[in-house]
Amino acid sequence: MSKVSYYTPEGLKKLRAELRQLKDVERVKASKAIAEARDKGDLSENAEYDAAKEAQGMLEMRISKLEDALAGARVIDESQLDTSKILVLSKVKIKNQTNGMEMLYTLVADGEADLASGKISVNSPIGKGLLGKSVGDVAEIQVPNGVIKFDIIEITR
16 A cells, blocks of 8 residues: 655656666666676576675665555645645745754655755655744754754745
């Protein structure tokens, strides 16, 4: 049973492209690597064969996870989202009450999270703490080394 995850159209397209790459290109490479290693002799002492089989197993596991994610994937219609509260795909400007630092984050599904580009998962501690908040609210977020308080300054799409 796959759980439902919400994606932007671009995020879903990226997920499908990665799955297609793994199935059409990487699977073929893994099969060739196994065949080449098998041709090198005794399989009981062939570390190259063992490594190729292990790599194939990891590849198949990744393909399975992507297929599960796609089975539960839903595209979000941004025009239907409420901008008065923080939801998936909200762009949120927050201010750390402790050090006064302002940050801009976009809340996205797990598969689209990329901190370097300001995209955080709705399932991360900060993402969970921000969901449902409105401008002017204070989000108290439990992190490993305590509680951080953020002022919600702005919510956009």
